[in-house]
Amino acid sequence: MDDAAAPAPEDRGRLSALLRLWPYARPYRGLIAATFAAALLATLTQLAVPLIFAAVVDGPIAEGDRAGLVPLVGLALLFGIAEAAFFFVRRWAMNRSCLQIERDLRDALYQRLQRLPVAFHDRWASGQLLSRATSDMSTVRRFVGFAAVFLVVNLITCVIVAVLLLVTYWPLGLAVLLTTVPLTVLGQRWERRYNVQSRRVQDEQGELATEVEESVQGIRVVKSLGRGRLVFDRYDAKARRLRRLELDKVRTLALLWCVFELHPQVTLALILVGGALAVGSGALTIGGLVAFVALFTVLLWPILSLGFLFAFAQETASACDRIGELLDEPLTVTDRPGVTPQTVGSPARLAFEGVGFTHPGSSTPILSGVHLTLEPGETLALVGATGSGKTTLSSLVARLQDVSAGRVTLDGIDVRDLPLAQLRGIVATAFEEATLFSMSVRENLTLGRPDTTDADLDEAVRVAQAEFVHDLPWGLDTRIGEQGLSLSGGQRQRLALARAVLGRPSVLVLDDPLSALDVHTEALVERALRDVLVGTTALVVAHRPSTVLLADRVALLAGGRIAAVGTHSELLASEPTYRDLLAQESDLLETLS
Ligand SMILES: Nc1ncnc2c1ncn2[C@@H]1O[C@H](COP(=O)(O)OP(=O)(O)OP(=O)(O)O)[C@@H](O)[C@H]1O
Numbered sequence: 040m041d042d043a044a045a046p047a048p049e050d051r052g053r054l055s056a057l058l059r060l061w062p063y064a065r066p067y068r069g070l071i072a073a074t075f076a077a078a079l080l081a082t083l084t085q086l087a088v089p090l091i092f093a094a095v096v097d098g099p100i101a102e103g104d105r106a107g108l109v110p111l112v113g114l115a116l117l118f119g120i121a122e123a124a125f126f127f128v129r130r131w132a133m134n135r136s137c138l139q140i141e142r143d144l145r146d147a148l149y150q151r152l153q154r155l156p157v158a159f160h161d162r163w164a165s166g167q168l169l170s171r172a173t174s175d176m177s178t179v180r181r182f183v184g185f186a187a188v189f190l191v192v193n194l195i196t197c198v199i200v201a202v203l204l205l206v207t208y209w210p211l212g213l214a215v216l217l218t219t220v221p222l223t224v225l226g227q228r229w230e231r232r233y234n235v236q237s238r239r240v241q242d243e244q245g246e247l248a249t250e251v252e253e254s255v256q257g258i259r260v261v262k263s264l265g266r267g268r269l270v271f272d273r274y275d276a277k278a279r280r281l282r283r284l285e286l287d288k289v290r291t292l293a294l295l296w297c298v299f300e301l302h303p304q305v306t307l308a309l310i311l312v313g314g315a316l317a318v319g320s321g322a323l324t325i326g327g328l329v330a331f332v333a334l335f336t337v338l339l340w341p342i343l344s345l346g347f348l349f350a351f352a353q354e355t356a357s358a359c360d361r362i363g364e365l366l367d368e369p370l371t372v373t374d375r376p377g378v379t380p381q382t383v384g385s386p387a388r389l390a391f392e393g394v395g396f397t398h399p400g401s402s403t404p405i406l407s408g409v410h411l412t413l414e415p416g417e418t419l420a421l422v423g424a425t426g427s428g429k430t431t432l433s434s435l436v437a438r439l440q441d442v443s444a445g446r447v448t449l450d451g452i453d454v455r456d457l458p459l460a461q462l463r464g465i466v467a468t469a470f471e472e473a474t475l476f477s478m479s480v481r482e483n484l485t486l487g488r489p490d491t492t493d494a495d496l497d498e499a500v501r502v503a504q505a506e507f508v509h510d511l512p513w514g515l516d517t518r519i520g521e522q523g524l525s526l527s528g529g530q531r532q533r534l535a536l537a538r539a540v541l542g543r544p545s546v547l548v549l550d551d552p553l554s555a556l557d558v559h560t561e562a563l564v565e566r567a568l569r570d571v572l573v574g575t576t577a578l579v580v581a582h583r584p585s586t587v588l589l590a591d592r593v594a595l596l597a598g599g600r601i602a603a604v605g606t607h608s609e610l611l612a613s614e615p616t617y618r619d620l621l622a623q624e625s626d627l628l629e630t631l632s
Pocket of ligand 1: 158161398401405423424425426427428429430431432
């Protein structure tokens with residue numbers, strides 16, 4: 040996703056962005072309340088100490104009353120112990136709630152990413168998703184687990200101390216309060232700027248993550264084309280841009296900090312001068328001045344930290360916006376309200392009834408008015424030019440995308456009227472690009488059917504001619520590398536095919552799953568596959584005559600419609616487009632037909 044697509048940060052209220060976290064925090068409101076209460080009590084006990092100091096200076100010290108010191112010092116000690124106890128409770132309650140909130144938010148984000156339609160994943164760069172799930176999430180965690188409490192507690196401390204300063208000696212208290220006016224005005228202006236800058240930095244981090252992810256994924260292409268330098272330059276340009284944006288952000292932060300650092304020092308000087316004059320004129324006692332200075336010292340950390348905490352809150356608000364953009368994405372492919380499992384035959388009749396499909400945001404339909412019926416147990420090959428919409432059509436069966444018009448039915452039931460879990464149990468799909476996960480071969484194969492027996496597993500491996508798995512160091516329990524990269528393309532395809540045919544599904548969708556196999560292996564797979572296809576309704580996207588020959592009938596897709604349906608020989612005889620499409624394999628074609 041490019042910068043232009045990201046909503047401008049200033050468009051959203053900062054507080055409302057942070058309040059997005061509330062639904063996740065709500066279940067732990069008891070712990071959160073305990074955190075705030077403990078933090079506030081710790082601050083109050085801390086504030087009581089300067090007041091005891093004032094009493095000590097104006098009382099026992101001024102009067103030389105040593106015995107009077109004992110209860111006051113004892114009280115100060117008691118407050119110190121209470122502060123430590125409250126500190127412990129705050130840390131305990133905060134960590135518990137923070138870790139729970141983080142886990143819930145992570146789960147919600149992950150589940151959302153799983154449930155979002157394929158069209159969403161086509162549109163979003165994976166690096167942007169990764170940076171939201173990692174760095175934005177960690178920003179939120181640090182805010183919830185640390186900054187949020189201090190932000191609130193320090194603000195409350197500032198208010199309480201301001202009141203105490205006014206009560207102690209109001210003219211000086213008022214002067215101290217007035218010094219915060221320029222601080223607030225400047226702070227607000229810089230915070231707005233910081234907010235925009237931190238959002239830009241976060242977006243750029245996503246861009247950089249995408250760059251790394253794509254170049255690692257495509258490392259073979261990059262190496263084989265000798266384009267390492269080009270790829271590095273692209274990466275470096277983005278890294279430089281990120282550095283520039285970070286520097287802008289740091290500059291604003293430095294200004295913010297500088298003012299927040301300077302303010303207490305200037306104010307302290309003001310207090311000392313004003314306080315000395317007030318003591319000289321008898322308007323303030325020495326004990327009162329000691330208390331005033333001690334109270335203001337308590338305020339130093341809250342004031343200093345506010346600059347940092349506000350900046351952190353801005354950054355977290357941007358992170359919440361970015362995470363929220365994913366959580367707000369509509370789930371377009373989802374269970375209709377009230378759907379319940381229905382009886383679907385095995386094998387089932389699969390029908391496309393006036394199906395149309397247009398990509399979201401596009402005005403050009405990829406498919407329109409597609410009518411096609413596969414009788415139970417029938418195998419139908421789908422043939423068409425590159426980009427004619429074969430993958431799109433086959434993706435509609437398991438609802439990887441939903442039709443824009445018409446409907447897809449199984450035994451007359453609209454696939455949208457079946458629960459997704461049931462539908463995806465009925466329909467098994469294998470894609471040309473065989474994706475395997477970093478887990479054992481067995482786990483990869485049984486991904487969609489965890490209750491599979493060893494006999495089923497052996498049969499699927501046999502059908503897909505994937506017996507090579509038995510020769511792996513730990514057989515089916517061998518963990519295959521990231522995305523199965525340690526296996527060859529053909530081996531990966533065979534495992535993906537085994538995964539699809541496991542348990543003989545009622546409906547099988549094969550999107551050119553044999554393309555990476557050599558002719559000999561392909562022939563062996565096809566021979567074994569015929570057995571499976573007898574009891575399964577299968578839609579097979581085919582580019583090669585050998586694959587077409589697996590099918591009972593062939594449908595020719597052209598111009599977004601089904602141009603012709605018939606047996607392989609019928610189409611060869613009647614459809615010049617069909618003949619042209621398969622002409623590249625004419626030698627083989629002649630042999631086989
Ligand atoms: N997200 C998208 N937005 C707009 N158009 C898209 C999108 N994804 C794919 N297309 C277009 O949809 C058309 C159909 O793509 P599809 O992958 O279904 O074709 P195909 O027949 O399976 O091609 P091939 O035989 O090369 O695999 C193509 O022209 C493609 O460019």
